[in-house]
Amino acid sequence: xxxxxxxxxxxxxxxxxxxxxxxxxxxxxxxxxxxxxxxxxxxxxxxxxxxxxxxxxxxxxxxxxxxxxxxxxxxxxxxxxxxxxxxxxxxxxxxxxxxxxxxxxxxxxxxxxxxxxxxxxxxxxxxxxxxxxxxxxxxxxxxxxxxxxxxxxxxxxxxxxxxxxxxxxxxxxxxxxxxxxxxxxxxxxxxxxxxxxxxxxxxxxxxxxxxxxxxxxxxxxxxxxxxxxxxxxxxxxxxxxxxxxxxxxxxxxxxxxxxxxxxxxxxxxxxxxxxxxxxxxxxxxxxxxxxxxxxxxxxxxxxxxxxxxxxxxxxxxxxxxxxxxxxxxxxxxxxxxxxxxxxxxxxxxxxxxxxxxxxxxxxxxxxxxxxxxxxxxxxxxxxxxxxx
Amino acid sequence: xxxxxxxxxxxxxxxxxxxxxxxxxxxxxxxxxxxxxxxxxxxxxxxxxxxxxxxxxxxxxxxxxxxxxxxxxxxxxxxxxxxxxxxxxxxxxxxxxxxxxxxxxxxxxxxxxxxxxxxxxxxxxxxxxxxxxxxxxxxxxxxxxxxxxxxxxxxxxxxxxxxxxxxxxxxxxxxxxxxxxxxxxxxxxxxxxxxxxxxxxxxxxxxxxxxxxxxxxxxxxxxxxxxxxxxxxxxxxxxxxxxxxxxxxxxxxxxxxxxxxxxxxxxxxxxxxxxxxxxxxxxxxxxxxxxxxxxxxxxxxxxxxxxxxxxxxxxxxxxxxxxxxxxxxxxxxxxxxxxxxxxxxxxxxxxxxxxxxxxxxxxxxxxxxxxxxxxxxxxxxxxxxxxx
Numbered sequence: 001x002x003x004x005x006x007x008x009x010x011x012x013x014x015x016x017x018x019x020x021x022x023x024x025x026x027x028x029x030x031x032x033x034x035x036x037x038x039x040x041x042x043x044x045x046x047x048x049x050x051x052x053x054x055x056x057x058x059x060x061x062x063x064x065x066x067x068x069x070x071x072x073x074x075x076x077x078x079x080x081x082x083x084x085x086x087x088x089x090x091x092x093x094x095x096x097x098x099x100x101x102x103x104x105x106x107x108x109x110x111x112x113x114x115x116x117x118x119x120x121x122x123x124x125x126x127x128x129x130x131x132x133x134x135x136x137x138x139x140x141x142x143x144x145x146x147x148x149x150x151x152x153x154x155x156x157x158x159x160x161x162x163x164x165x166x167x168x169x170x171x172x173x174x175x176x177x178x179x180x181x182x183x184x185x186x187x188x189x190x191x192x193x194x195x196x197x198x199x200x201x202x203x204x205x206x207x208x209x210x211x212x213x214x215x216x217x218x219x220x221x222x223x224x225x226x227x228x229x230x231x232x233x234x235x236x237x238x239x240x241x242x243x244x245x246x247x248x249x250x251x252x253x254x255x256x257x258x259x260x261x262x263x264x265x266x267x268x269x270x271x272x273x274x275x276x277x278x279x280x281x282x283x284x285x286x287x288x289x290x291x292x293x294x295x296x297x298x299x300x301x302x303x304x305x306x307x308x309x310x311x312x313x314x315x316x317x318x319x320x321x322x323x324x325x326x327x328x329x330x331x332x333x334x335x336x337x338x339x340x341x342x343x344x345x346x347x348x349x350x351x352x353x354x355x356x357x358x359x360x361x362x363x364x365x366x367x368x369x370x371x372x373x374x375x376x377x378x379x380x381x382x383x384x385x386x387x388x
Numbered sequence: 389x390x391x392x393x394x395x396x397x398x399x400x401x402x403x404x405x406x407x408x409x410x411x412x413x414x415x416x417x418x419x420x421x422x423x424x425x426x427x428x429x430x431x432x433x434x435x436x437x438x439x440x441x442x443x444x445x446x447x448x449x450x451x452x453x454x455x456x457x458x459x460x461x462x463x464x465x466x467x468x469x470x471x472x473x474x475x476x477x478x479x480x481x482x483x484x485x486x487x488x489x490x491x492x493x494x495x496x497x498x499x500x501x502x503x504x505x506x507x508x509x510x511x512x513x514x515x516x517x518x519x520x521x522x523x524x525x526x527x528x529x530x531x532x533x534x535x536x537x538x539x540x541x542x543x544x545x546x547x548x549x550x551x552x553x554x555x556x557x558x559x560x561x562x563x564x565x566x567x568x569x570x571x572x573x574x575x576x577x578x579x580x581x582x583x584x585x586x587x588x589x590x591x592x593x594x595x596x597x598x599x600x601x602x603x604x605x606x607x608x609x610x611x612x613x614x615x616x617x618x619x620x621x622x623x624x625x626x627x628x629x630x631x632x633x634x635x636x637x638x639x640x641x642x643x644x645x646x647x648x649x650x651x652x653x654x655x656x657x658x659x660x661x662x663x664x665x666x667x668x669x670x671x672x673x674x675x676x677x678x679x680x681x682x683x684x685x686x687x688x689x690x691x692x693x694x695x696x697x698x699x700x701x702x703x704x705x706x707x708x709x710x711x712x713x714x715x716x717x718x719x720x721x722x723x724x725x726x727x728x729x730x731x732x733x734x735x736x737x738x739x740x741x742x743x744x745x746x747x748x749x750x751x752x753x754x755x756x757x758x759x760x761x762x763x764x765x766x767x768x769x770x771x772x773x774x775x776x
Contacts, residue, residue: 013551039775051771063767069547071769076554156673159457163401166464169669258649277668281557285544287764288676376675379451381459383439387427 003031003097005306007053008038008045009128010103010110011076013069014142015149015290016298017102017128021072022065023302024100024126025053029061031310033098041075042101042110046086050094065299068287074103079110084117091121098122098309102302104129104140105342108317112337115315122309125317125337126302130284132180135343136335137319141301142284144294144370146174147184149286150229151375153279155188157227158195159378165225167273168215171196172260174283176233178346179203181283183359184367185229192380195227203347204356205237211263212270214357223385224273234259291372297330304332328369391419391485393697395441396426396433397516398491398498399464401457402530403537403678404686405490405516409460410453411690412488412514413441417449419698421486429463430489430498434474438482453687456673462491467498472505479509486510486697490690492517492528493730496705500725503703510697513705513725514690518672520568523731524723525707529689530672532682532758534562535572537674538617539763541667543576545615546583547766553613555661556603559584560648562671564621566734567591569671571747572755573617580768583615590621591735592744594630599651600658602745611773612661622647679760685718692720716757 005028009017025035035053038045051072056064064071079087091099099121101111108125115123130146132139150173161169173182179201188195197218200206218226234242243259260276267274297320304318316334323329351363393416397405413423423441426433439460444452452459467475479487487509489499496513503511518534520527538561549557561570567589576583585606588594606614622630631647648664655662685708692706704722711717739751 009551013548037769037771039771044775049775051769051775053769056769060767064769067547067766067768068544070551071767072771073550073775074552076552152676153670156456156675157669159455160401160669160673162461163397163458164462164464171670261646261649275668276666277670278664278666279670280663280665281545281548282541282559282665282667285548287544287766288540378455378675379448379459380455381425381439381441381444381452383425383427383460387432387437387439387461 003033004036004095005033005098005100006036006038006045006094006096007072007100007102008041009070009072009074010041010101010107011074012130013074013285014128014130015068015145015284015286016142016295018067018071019065019295019298020102020126020128020141020302022061023299024306025056026058026061027303027306029058037072040073041077042079043075043077044073045090046083048090068285084113087114088117088119091118096121098124100124100126100305102126102128104131105133105344108134108337109341112315112341115337122312122314124305124309124313125340126305127317127319128298130181131175131178133178133344133346135340135345138322138330139320139370141294141298143180144291144372145289146181146284147187147367148291148371149283149289150181150184151187151371152289154185154196154227154229155193155375157277158188158193161195161225161227162193162380165223167224167275168219168226168228168267170228170230170260170264170274170276172232172276172278173229175202175231177202177344179231180347182229182231183347183363184371186359186364187367187371187375190377192377194222196229197222197226198228198357199359200228200230200234200357201347201352202231202233202235203352206234206242207237208266215267215272230259230263232259291370293370293372300332308334325365325369391421392424392483393421393486393488394424394426394433394479394482394484395460395488395490396429397458397460397462398429398489398495399462400518401462401673402516402518403456403533403672403674404530404683406455406457406459407453407683407686408490408514408516408529408690410449411687412694413444414446414449415691415694417446425460428461429465430467431463431465432461433478434471436478456675472501475502476505476507479506484509486512488512488514488693490514490516492519493521493732496522496725497729500703500729503725510700510702512693512697512701513728514693515705515707516686518569519563519566521566521732521734522707523728523733526710526718527708527758529682529686531568532679532760533677534569534672535575535755536679536759537671537677538569538572539575539759540677542573542584542615542617543581543763545665546576546581549583549613549615550581550768553611555612555663556607556614556616556655558616558618558648558652558662558664560620560664560666561617563590563619565590565732567619568735570617570619571735571751572759574747574752575755575759575763578765580765582610584617585610585614586616586745587747588616588618588622588745589735589740590619590623591740593625594622595625596654603655603660618647618651620647679758681758681760688720696722713753713757
């Protein structure tokens with residue numbers, strides 16, 4: 001009898017999560033393994049909402065590779081202890097030889113627990129998260145593309161405020177506890193454009209008085225038109241998120257809400273003209289600003305995840321170890337899910353400027369190769385800044 | 389003695405306003421006319437903040453053509469009656485043969501008044517506005533690119549909520565009085581993706597009770613995950629903007645603030661899970677989602693504006709008359725500034741659905757050729773919607 005694999009996707013979509021999915025099912029197809037999707041995350045597995053992916057042609061699979069967002073549906077269901085026996089039953093009942101769970105932190109925790117009760121089924125975690133906060137791996141599939149989006153977007157905002165320098169523009173970037181994405185806006189800078197002028201990360205407590213001082217200093221130096229990048233999960237010294245939506249998600253995590261607008265209102269109340277932008281979900285599904293490096297790594301991660309399971313591995317996640325930053329060189333490596341599960345990798349202190357309102361060159365050297373090529377260098381007419 | 393031209397840009401940047409600037413100065417260069425920029429809008433003219441563009445090579449000018457935002461700085465200064473004699477003095481003092489003002493509604497009004505007092509100087513308005521609300525012309529340079537951004541962004545949000553259908557996502561689209569841009573999100577739809585599920589325009593009063601009914605009906609039909617596009621200038625039956633920032637700009641226009649967040653909060657208070665996104669300024673300076681049709685038309689508009697002035701025309705604006713929608717065919721035409729000035733072209737009733745929460749095929753046929761090619765058709769796995 002032929003072998004079968006089951007795959008599900010968990011948590012927020014990314015621009016390249018389907019590249020990993022495509023990698024897994026392409027290898028399955030090539031090895032004669034029937035690929036089945038659990039639709040809508042782990043809940044789809046529990047409830048046997050299955051879709052047979054075998055009908056997809058190789059061309060379909062390659063189109064899927066280039067489609068942002070989670071192609072088989074995702075979910076935010078928090079698995080309960082009593083769900084694990086049920087998951088085991090489902091895997092047994094359908095004689096699943098290989099189970100893949102394609103997700104971030106919470107999903108790797110779930111995946112680890114499934115691996116411990118899965119019996120004969122081999123279980124592999126397929127990493128994805130725009131937040132870049134998974135432990136052990138150098139970086140995570142999905143991060144490079146969302147970072148590219150953040151950097152390009154802030155560069156273009158920089159062009160806008162250069163042209164019309166009438167306000168401080170605050171842009172909210174995804175990231176609850178880890179500021180990797182907000183930090184990536186530093187990649188927008190070149191010799192012509194200085195945006196972002198300030199970057200606030202959840203790794204540092206947000207202090208209102210210091211914020212006003214920072215903004216005043218930046219406007220003294222660069223003029224009225226400045227761009228400020230802030231992580232959505234920005235937290236005060238009291239440990240509370242600066243902009244709390246008052247809601248929690250299925251995992252009990254607070255859903256942050258509108259930090260950019262909150263900060264913008266703070267500035268307006270101090271008489272500093274300001275406005276806020278929040279691309280929000282757009283930044284995690286932009287197909288136009290995908291990092292090709294990220295997409296190929298995500299695809300390769302999927303393929304290697306299948307191959308690991310095929311070769312007998314279980315309870316591991318495929319990740320990256322960086323061999324060299326310039327030229328950029330990584331090797332793929334298997335990390336134990338038990339060590340990855342529910343650890344959060346924050347930006348190390350060594351990458352954050354002492355003032356806590358920017359990142360340094362160590363961060364830039366780390367992140368630059370991941371975004372898959374340069375952020376565009378736009379042509380700017382070198383008129384004197386005093387003119388505006 | 390050689391001839392001289394002066395150009396300034398007014399109002400909000402667009403992704404292709406520099407294509408028009410490039411068109412004007414390229415023709416000037418080819419005709420041996422010295423091109424000077426007034427930096428930072430009409431105020432730059434009044435204050436003689438001049439920059440000599442003659443030093444730009446043709447290659448620089450073509451790079452400028454591909455750079456979003458206003459390359460010579462823009463402004464929101466409202467010209468006072470007493471400024472016009474001063475403008476006349478500046479034009480005389482510097483012996484300006486041709487004056488170009490590259491802007492939207494307010495700028496065309498200013499340009500019209502300048503043309504009436506400019507003496508020997510020939511004055512041409514170079515149309516630009518993402519809002520598409522200039523009178524007489526079929527459409528405006530800048531609109532097609534911002535419309536492409538809006539449509540692609542909503543399509544990608546549609547992929548996100550298809551994958552994770554846990555909320556109604558409200559996206560705020562620029563547009564104060566005219567809903568052309570919000571309406572353009574209708575171009576996101578194809579046979580696989582139904583987003584946006586609702587579109588709210590400033591051309592119709594916003595009625596809270598009807599909004600809840602609309603959202604309920606859409607969620608009944610499409611599931612929990614829906615995308616709602618709203619114009620930033622959405623206004624209630626009482627004539628007040630739904631989300632008033634409490635601020636006015638230099639022209640006395642109210643600055644709308646956060647309508648998507650306001651609507652999202654309304655839904656949350658009714659127990660409907662919702663979140664809001666606001667790309668804001670990002671949508672008017674995205675270099676990645678430029679419509680090539682729009683960019684070429686903006687460039688050609690610039691060239692023809694110069695040629696009109698060169699050939700003796702004054703007090704006119706170059707615009708478009710549509711000869712055919714499919715195949716798309718326009719002709720360039722000169723419209724009198726006196727007729728364009730301060731008129732606002734709203735979406736005609738014939739393009740809006742009777743329910744006021746969508747646009748019809750007449751709108752789609754109008755807007756489709758302007759966005760410069762198809763919005764991408766992403767590959768979606770056809771699992772049953774009931775699975776999610």
